[in-house]
Amino acid sequence: xxxxxxxxxxxxxxxxxxxxxxxxxxxxxxxxxxxxxxxxxxxxxxxxxxxxxxxxxxxxxxxxxxxxxxxxxxxxxxxxxxxxxxxxxxxxxxxxxxxxxxxxxxxxxxxxxxxxxxxxxxxxxxxxxxxxxxxxxxxxxxxxxxxxxxxxxxxxxxxxxxxxxxxxxxxxxxxxxxxxxxxxxxxxxxxxxxxxxxxxxxxxxxxxxxxxxxxxxxxxxxxxxxxxxxxxxxxxxxxxxxxxxxxxxxxxxxxxxxxxxxxxxxxxxxxx
Ligand SMILES: O=C(O)CCC(=O)C(=O)O
Numbered sequence: 494x495x496x497x498x499x500x501x502x503x504x505x506x507x508x509x510x511x512x513x514x515x516x517x518x519x520x521x522x523x524x525x526x527x528x529x530x531x532x533x534x535x536x537x538x539x540x541x542x543x544x545x546x547x548x549x550x551x552x553x554x555x556x557x558x559x560x561x562x563x564x565x566x567x568x569x570x571x572x573x574x575x576x577x578x579x580x581x582x583x584x585x586x587x588x589x590x591x592x593x594x595x596x597x598x599x600x601x602x603x604x605x606x607x608x609x610x611x612x613x614x615x616x617x618x619x620x621x622x623x624x625x626x627x628x629x630x631x632x633x634x635x636x637x638x639x640x641x642x643x644x645x646x647x648x649x650x651x652x653x654x655x656x657x658x659x660x661x662x663x664x665x666x667x668x669x670x671x672x673x674x675x676x677x678x679x680x681x682x683x684x685x686x687x688x689x690x691x692x693x694x695x696x697x698x699x700x701x702x703x704x705x706x707x708x709x710x711x712x713x714x715x716x717x718x719x720x721x722x723x724x725x726x727x728x729x730x731x732x733x734x735x736x737x738x739x740x741x742x743x744x745x746x747x748x749x750x751x752x753x754x755x756x757x758x759x760x761x762x763x764x765x
Contacts, residue, residue: 497579505580505621509644509700510684513576514692517625521571522690526627528563529715532593535560539736543656549600549707551656554593555736564591564717573623573719574758580695581619583723586758587749589613589620590736592718596635596707604637604704605658606671609720610649613698614731615749619723620698627715631687635707635714637694640674641682644697663733671701721757722749 497513505511532540532554543551557564567573568588578586590613594604609622630636650671652661660670674681688694696702698720707714728743738753750756 497576502580502582505695505697508639508641508684510639510641510694510696510702511580512686512688512692513695516576516693517571517573517691519691521567522627524563525567525625525717526715528557528561528567529593529595529627529717531561531563532557533595541656543602543654544597544600545602549602550595550597551600551602552593552595552597553656555591557591557593568719568757569760573625574721574760577621577623577695577719577721578723578758581621581721581723583619583721583758585724585756586721587726587754588757589615589720589722589726589749589754590622590718592720594704594716594718596704596714598634598707598709598711598713600635600707602656603706604635604655605653606640606674606701606703607653607655608643608650608671608701609698611652611664611667611731612734613720614729614734614737614743615698615722615726616729616746617722617726619725620720622696622698622718622720624694624696625717625719626688626693627690627717628713629687629689630714630716632685632705633707634709634712635705636685636687637702637704638683638685639694639696640701641684643681643701644699646699649699650701661733664731674701674703722754728754
């Protein structure tokens, strides 16, 4: 599924989030599941567990492609970059982040409402993320939630620790804290869907989003977020970001192109 219908691109631009059904075939899901198990068994230096009181596990990690061939192959050869390029109407894409998010059964932490923009060193509109579940997801085991149209509000809220809800005190104040969406649920148009493995969400970096806890006793919720930025993206240093490499060649206001943010589209073609 290399390209997406024009109607989905229009919907992404209007709503800031779309569901792409059957984006990845079963072999890609298996590749990512196996790679995820390897990372869970051997967490990297950016890994965290947000689970409260040792109940469940809310594991996150970044930059897995540098350590695992399964993630590397998914980025290089799966339809992900072509889909992202279509949805962002991008002629060029840089990979911005790979973020593994595993909520094991019995994890009480929700993922708190936030936008992705203030967590990344990126300025620009062409910035979006996949959320690719590797297990069937419903409200009970932690599917995602989005405030439709919030990418058009023209506001970027202060980042929080996504699994704990605490403010990132080192960050700028931005436009203050995000509104308490759950205190006034009828005031917002909230989008949430059940997904099957192979389906995914794609959402804009300014779209407010959250995820449910995994309240089940026995249903895992493994997911990969992959973030891409298009040709309008510029590097904007943000010193509080824990998953950055500290790349020295990047220049404030310059392109992202670097080992940290490799160009992934147009896709490299093997030479004959
Ligand atoms: O997987 C989750 O719980 C949340 C994912 C998320 O917030 C993100 O991908 O930005």
